[in-house]
Amino acid sequence: MAKIIVANWKMNGSLAFMKTWVPALTSDLASTSNQVIICPPFPFLFPLSAALKGTSAHLGAQNCHTTPHGPFTGEVSAAMLADIGCQAVIVGHSERRTLFSETNDLIKAKAEAVHAAGMTAIICIGESLTIRQSGRAIDTVIQQCQASLPPSATPENTRVAYEPLWAIGTGLTASLREITEMHQALHAATKVPIPLLYGGSVTEENATDILSLPHVDGVLVGGASLNMAAFQKIIR
Ligand code: 13P
Numbered sequence: 242m243a244k245i246i247v248a249n250w251k252m253n254g255s256l257a258f259m260k261t262w263v264p265a266l267t268s269d270l271a272s273t274s275n276q277v278i279i280c281p282p283f284p285f286l287f288p289l290s291a292a293l294k295g296t297s298a299h300l301g302a303q304n305c306h307t308t309p310h311g312p313f314t315g316e317v318s319a320a321m322l323a324d325i326g327c328q329a330v331i332v333g334h335s336e337r338r339t340l341f342s343e344t345n346d347l348i349k350a351k352a353e354a355v356h357a358a359g360m361t362a363i364i365c366i367g368e369s370l371t372i373r374q375s376g377r378a379i380d381t382v383i384q385q386c387q388a389s390l391p392p393s394a395t396p397e398n399t400r401v402a403y404e405p406l407w408a409i410g411t412g413l414t415a416s417l418r419e420i421t422e423m424h425q426a427l428h429a430a431t432k433v434p435i436p437l438l439y440g441g442s443v444t445e446e447n448a449t450d451i452l453s454l455p456h457v458d459g460v461l462v463g464g465a466s467l468n469m470a471a472f473q474k475i476i477r
Contacts, residue, residue, distance in 0.1 A: 247329075250281045254281050259289060287325050327360060333345075349388065363399075409442070420454055
């Protein structure tokens with residue numbers, strides 16, 4: 242079955258990087274049935290949309306504001322992102338929740354704005370190591386998921402990405418059992434079957450095993466998405 246492969250470049254990349262990265266990806270995009278979504282930093286969205294024209298890849302942003310326009314210096318609206326060809330926006334990444342104090346309510350409003358602009362919201366959720374060690378991971382993540390999903394969410398316009406905080410950028414991937422348990426619980430808790438992604442130290446070595454787990458519809462890839470050879474293997 243086709244899977245969803247999302248590249249989250251975070252605050253990395255450059256025009257020079259894109260010049261080598263995109264052509265290398267083109268043949269893999271032509272030969273895969275997987276849906277590939279590339280999320281670079283804001284300045285690279287527009288040039289990337291031109292570079293990806295004619296390929297099957299979708300363009301995604303890493304954040305957006307809740308309102309379409311207005312006096313919000315430094316912010317970018319979902320409507321603007323749709324205008325330049327974005328099809329998806331990541332909202333509520335743990336780095337935004339932790340470093341920029343984003344709450345479930347704010348993330349829910351951002352996801353609603355993404356839907357209103359006709360795009361897909363990739364809503365991130367995940368527990369800290371302390372919560373995992375206290376045995377409350379599943380309850381915490383389910384609660385976070387329910388509090389972040391807006392009423393406008395459907396299986397077509399939303400993906401939920403489970404990213405345990407302790408697995409992000411640490412090389413510590415959640416075990417296949419931990420991923421299975423969490424995805425089963427999330428699948429049971431969401432009223433409609435929203436596609437579920439896993440993120441957290443996904444590499445070319447573990448992607449196949451993770452993607453073959455029940456209720457894992459795709460992966461959200463950080464560091465390995467910046468390594469062309471690794472990302473090509475994940476797409477394949
Ligand atoms: P890493 O793949 O670098 O662990 O990052 C995961 C992530 O945060 C993707 O959104």
